[in-house]
Amino acid sequence: MTDFFQTTEAIVTAASIYLLVGLGWNLVYNTCGYLNIAIGEFYILGAVISWKLEQSTSITSPALLCLLVCLAVGILGFLAERVLLRPLKGNALNALIMTIGIALMLLQLAKALSPATVIRPNLFVFGTVRPGGVFIEYQELIVWGTAFIVTVGLFSFFSFTDLGRTMRASTDNRPAAEMLGIRVPALATMAFTASAILAALAAFVVAPTEGLAYNSGDLIAIKAFIAVSIVGLGRNGGAVFGAFIVAGTEGYVARYWSPDISEIVVLVGFLGVLYVYAVRVSGGRLVPSWARLRRRVAEGVS
Amino acid sequence: MNGLQVEGLVAGYGDLTVLRGVSFTAGRGELLVLAGPNGAGKTTLLSTVIGRLTPSAGSILLDGQELVGLPIHRRTRLGVGLVPEGRGLFPGLTVWENLRVAARAARLSRSEARAGIERAVNAFPVVGERLKQKVRTLSGGEQQMVAIGRALLTDPGVLLLDEPSMGLAPIVWSRVLETCRRLADEGRVVVVVEQRVLEALETADRCAVLQQGRVVRDVAAEQGAIAIPELAGTYFSGEAAS
Numbered sequence: 019m020t021d022f023f024q025t026t027e028a029i030v031t032a033a034s035i036y037l038l039v040g041l042g043w044n045l046v047y048n049t050c051g052y053l054n055i056a057i058g059e060f061y062i063l064g065a066v067i068s069w070k071l072e073q074s075t076s077i078t079s080p081a082l083l084c085l086l087v088c089l090a091v092g093i094l095g096f097l098a099e100r101v102l103l104r105p106l107k108g109n110a111l112n113a114l115i116m117t118i119g120i121a122l123m124l125l126q127l128a129k130a131l132s133p134a135t136v137i138r139p140n141l142f143v144f145g146t147v148r149p150g151g152v153f154i155e156y157q158e159l160i161v162w163g164t165a166f167i168v169t170v171g172l173f174s175f176f177s178f179t180d181l182g183r184t185m186r187a188s189t190d191n192r193p194a195a196e197m198l199g200i201r202v203p204a205l206a207t208m209a210f211t212a213s214a215i216l217a218a219l220a221a222f223v224v225a226p227t228e229g230l231a232y233n234s235g236d237l238i239a240i241k242a243f244i245a246v247s248i249v250g251l252g253r254n255g256g257a258v259f260g261a262f263i264v265a266g267t268e269g270y271v272a273r274y275w276s277p278d279i280s281e282i283v284v285l286v287g288f289l290g291v292l293y294v295y296a297v298r299v300s301g302g303r304l305v306p307s308w309a310r311l312r313r314r315v316a317e318g319v320s
Numbered sequence: 321m322n323g324l325q326v327e328g329l330v331a332g333y334g335d336l337t338v339l340r341g342v343s344f345t346a347g348r349g350e351l352l353v354l355a356g357p358n359g360a361g362k363t364t365l366l367s368t369v370i371g372r373l374t375p376s377a378g379s380i381l382l383d384g385q386e387l388v389g390l391p392i393h394r395r396t397r398l399g400v401g402l403v404p405e406g407r408g409l410f411p412g413l414t415v416w417e418n419l420r421v422a423a424r425a426a427r428l429s430r431s432e433a434r435a436g437i438e439r440a441v442n443a444f445p446v447v448g449e450r451l452k453q454k455v456r457t458l459s460g461g462e463q464q465m466v467a468i469g470r471a472l473l474t475d476p477g478v479l480l481l482d483e484p485s486m487g488l489a490p491i492v493w494s495r496v497l498e499t500c501r502r503l504a505d506e507g508r509v510v511v512v513v514e515q516r517v518l519e520a521l522e523t524a525d526r527c528a529v530l531q532q533g534r535v536v537r538d539v540a541a542e543q544g545a546i547a548i549p550e551l552a553g554t555y556f557s558g559e560a561a562s
Contacts, residue, residue: 180420180424181424183413183417183420183421183424184421184425186410186412186413186417187410187413187417187418187421190411190412190413191408191409191411193408194404194408194409194410195410195421195425196372197367197370197372197392197402197404197408198392198396198408198421198422198425198426199371199391199392199393199396199425199426200421200425
């Protein structure tokens, strides 16, 4: 049983990361109306910049490092949106393609800043707690806490602040928002910058526990995308549920079946979800026509 | 002059000029119906007055103050309220959130916003009853009340309504017209751009006809739509001409 809880503990950590990055996906999708493919690179830059600062300066305070990492990635996110994406005037397909270009540029930046091996910044705080024999590092508690605070913070921001409500309104009906004089492009810049910071924050808190390679951001971004897409892209409440579904499937399959196929199971499961959505949207049937035909033939024969 | 004065307004989209020197006036307490065939420039005119489009020539005066060159939120604060075509509400937000968002866009202070919401609720009690409801769950008539209530947040001197009858049952439409009349009688300029002109003319003071980006006729409403050949011929088709 301890083994089960230990596995569950690791799942909560993974789910926290998928949630943080997933909220970044939602933030851009809800406010800007397109997908930010570069979010995996913003994520990895959170770890890389943190590691680089540790290596090249004498800064050891996690709070100061966090501030500098968020500032650096925030500036990159701001520039990317303001210089490269805003001129596209909200064209979702062009913006999507542009974010692929941004991802490639940021990947090169991450590569230039980090060695070819896995980087592992220092733990913020050493030690573990052992409730019921389950080892939980303090650093993991920081990851859980960060995900919890950010989720509650975002929910409160969108529900209880004028700026949050205005961002929701501009997504709900952009022409109407513009007619009221709301500066929708400025809101898009803010959302894109915030999503970059969220992703970087996720890597900043988790990199000390497991280490990250400069090119490992995309896989996390894909899993986070799966997490937010299971219930419906853009729904932050659904993102919490989706993050635990993806991390849980991955974790339990890896522990009790085989680590080699855990990611395959997640991706195949996602294909299944996409299939159900596609069928529902097109008004078709879940069972393909050839399968129904075979069944009828078999029934006729018997 | 007190009221709205539009003089020689030229505006459009890029190279396409839609308004070609529009001029009209509407005094306080007046309800003006703006009619014209599709593509005449009615919605473009309202977009230019509210500040969504920048005119290349002409002036828009509200109580003698020039509006051209001011951003939308300044015009809203100066007293121009717009109920756009299709109502321009945020269906996923509650009625209260719709009002708050509009108040923030107009840069109203907390107390001003509270007073504005109170004004909207007093004007339309149904808005007060539905404050916590999402807009998408309201009927078409209730949504129109919310849209007009939202335009009243800043206690506007000029209220512009773009196709307010769209999607409304006849009885609800007549109630909206009564509301427009009441708002005009309170001393506002009310400009209604409308396809269902016959009903609108019954409560209006004047009717201006827009054709190919110009006001081609501006008459008292009691003269009736039939007396306006541009309308009878090109706009009502068989309905009015018969």
